Amino acid sequence: MRSRWVLFVPLAIMGLLFGAFVYRLVTPNDTLIRSQWIDKPMPLFDLPPATAGIEGLKSSQLADGRPRLVNVFASWCIPCRAEAPQLEALKAAGVPIDGIAIRDRPEDVAAFLRENGNPFDRIGADMQSSVQIALGSSGVPETFLIDGKGIIREQIQGVILAENVPEIVARLEAMK
């Protein structure tokens, strides 16, 4: 009488498959590629200024004892505009912020800062995304939390929201 329940095996397999498909439809795959370069020292770089009047960015400047943010952005990146007020709020809270401008032109960066404000102490021009790749960053905007010794502690992918600001301030404070 084994054959009786064996008849239901294909139905059970179909049911499992159906369940798996429904699950993936309801909870889409996470397509974020997170950087594995975390808890590691900032890769060595020396980027020229991204626009006139603002210093460029060297990796050696990121280990001055003050925890800080490095914001990977671009003037052509629309969500970076949405993020600007949050960066201003972080700056107002006393957080040092440096920028890395990806594939950008000096005049475009200048216009971006004119329109959205400038929260950056320094902005390096990463014309061929080489520092972005060395950071394991896969898009803009992304923000890296750097401790006072120049070690990357955390990566934030996508736009920093207003409700994230206090938490970021607290995390940097904890690194002091």
Add this chain to the structure above:
Amino acid sequence: MSARLLWLLAVLFAFPAMAQDRLPPAPYAYQQLADPAQEAQAKALMETLRCLVCQGQSIADSDAPLAGDMRHEVRSKIAAGESPDAIRTWLIARYGNWVSYDPPFDAATALLWLGPLLFLALGGWLAFGRFRRGTDEEGGEA
């Protein structure tokens, strides 16, 4: 409400590496290396590295600016004498195994590599059972 709107914006535009930046492609994005042997090495490597933007494509196939910059990175490193394996390792240290189309053999991929062998063994076992039953029945009739 504004937070929700921002989330929507973030989801829609979070990784717009295909948004229009206005810089020309990096020198080695679309230009081959002068040395054919080095170019062949670079090409073979680029075909097994995954584009971070167009996630189903290799960086050799993708026209995303970040893929172009990765090709520039790969060709520059090959031209500087680095081995393809070293470059792959360098990228995996940054993006994880995800970036490579040549998955290593480890706990996470064991089933992937051994799966075909398992199925072959299962098929062999089933076939063996079938054949034996067949001969048994023939034997019974005889």
